[in-house]
Amino acid sequence: MIELQRVSKKYDELVVLKNINLDMYPNHVYGLCGKNGSGKTTLINIIIGICTPDEGIVRVFGKDPAKDWKIRQTIGTLQEENIYFPELTATEFLWWVGRLRRLTDAQCEEQMKMLSDTFNLNHKLDNLIGSLSYGMRRKVLLAAAFVAKPKLLLLDEPSNGLDYDATESLCNLLSEHRQMGGTAIIASHNLPFVRKICSDVIVLANGKVTEQLTADKINTLSLSRNTQ
Structure with a gap:
């Protein structure tokens, strides 16, 4: 459903994303983890279609979100500066x-x-x-x-500012969304939240994918230098 091939992005001379290759599917909640500046927000903005890569191919539902506004109509977003x-x-x-x-x-x-x-x-x-x-x-x-x-949710730090009850409600909504065949991508520093709700985790460091963990490995995700 979501395909990124050799996606790279830089601002002036600062390389933000380098050669990203990812496939994301329905019935999954993907956690996107990494330190500040690792490229999480830029990657989300590219998938939304509000930022275009310098190199590579992006497909959401088979189309380029930067060129097809109808695709953006099918995406629910939460950004830090909404x-x-x-x-x-x-x-x-x-x-x-x-x-x-x-x-x-x-x-x-x-x-x-x-x-x-x-x-x-x-x-x-x-x-x-x-x-x-x-x-x-x-x-x-x-x-x-x-x-x-x-069909697709892209949420940047969704647990920020939420109390316990609201966080639990968010987890329930994400679970229901997944069960209905949806896909969610969540950028977060909140590792307990990521462990609880995500089916897969993608770790970014210096603009590159350094780890991809499936559900059975998520509990090994630690407060490492790559995620905090």
């Missing part, structure tokens, strides 16, 4: 995302109710997003990532 509108209420923002993804009014309402209950957002739905705490704002942005039931 675009949101502080002058909108949480309800208005989630409704806007749902309609942008071509949900009907009934589908928007159903998904918003489910996600508001899941992330305990009901008492904040009428608040302006700009007035919310960091943790509450992250919950709204996570709800937005899930609202259209995307």
